[in-house]
Amino acid sequence: MQTPVFLDHLPDASSVSGRKSERYRHIRNKALIELLMDEDVAWVDRDCPACGAPATESQTFGQVFMPFQRCSGCNTIYARRVPDQPVLDQLRAAHPAARSEGATEDEDSQAREFEFISILNWISLSDGRGDRRLRKVLDYRYSSHAPDWETAVGRLSKSRSWQFLPLDADAAGEDFADLAVALKADTPDVVLIQAEMDRVAHPEKLLATIKANAPKGTLVFIASSCADGLEYELLGAGAPSFIPLDRLAVFSIAGLRSMAERLGYTVREVSTPGRRDAVILDQHFRQAANTNVPFWSGFFRDADRNRLYDLQILLQRSLRSGLLRFVIET
Ligand SMILES: [Zn+2]
Secondary structure, three states: OEOOOOOOOOOOHHHHOOHHHHHHHHHHHHHHHHHHHOOOOOOEEOOOOOOOOOHHHOEEEEOOOOOEEEOOOOOOEEEOEEOOHHHHHHHHHHOOOOOOOOOOHHHHHHHHHHHHHHHHHHHHHHHOOOOOOOOEEEEEOHHHHOOOHHHHHHHHOOOOEEEEEOOOHHHHOOOOHHHHHHHHHOOOOEEEEEOOOOOOOOHHHHHHHHHHHOOOOOEEEEEEEEOOOHHHHHHHHHOOOOOHHHOOEEEOHHHHHHHHHHOOOEEEEEEOOOOOHHHHHHHHHHHOOOOOOOOHHHHHHOOOHHHHHHHHHHHHHOOOOOEEEEEEEO
């Protein structure tokens, strides 16, 4: 199994503290409050969506807006209750996130382009490893999440053919029926699930749909936020990356591995290529100058860019950054 490390430069501090990300957070929290107040929406209680451990054996992670738990078995963070998938999908379709969550307006297109290239490189790296060439890629919903993604792929990825399946609440229904139909109609070599596992009500159903409808040997590329990240360890529910409606499940490495293996997948690659943890934590400790967290307050008080860079590399190497990537095989 591969655990690669990726880092060429640290993002700028402005990209994690801009008004844009604050505004995005307010928009999503407003949508969540409206959802919570809607008496027609049914919420279903659940246990850990990753490893299945009972919620009664978990710890409280946060209580703002609604209860979130931290699984004692696998460390995954999850909403104790979720609405139906079509309700979430309709909400997203009504409030499209036109811009990236973290970036300011100026940085936006540059940050996006960097992210797009990083995803394409990730697929290219895996292409050389196996005996199967990765010619056809099916993108599930990321084209709705990142509006420029489809044109970027057209510019940057000429050696592969791509199919984009945008968010469609009616066609997807409760069980991602649109994905099942697409997988049966034209079998891809790769299914890309970028920034989706933490937003759906039942992530297990999403992976089970792929497993049931894609031929053996299909690779599934999953990128999601990571509960093992240092940001969540130190800041908990106060972490800037924690936007409840977008983080209904924040998987740990052990949690996602357990879910994938339970569904019959083979895990081929695990990495945490996040770039922002060190900069986010540096910002936090500078703004909260009065707090005294053993070791870390002093570490960040004296930190320069080189130290932050070294920390970020260490987090990636030890699978402790706030973004995880899995490649799993059906
Ligand atoms: Zn768990």
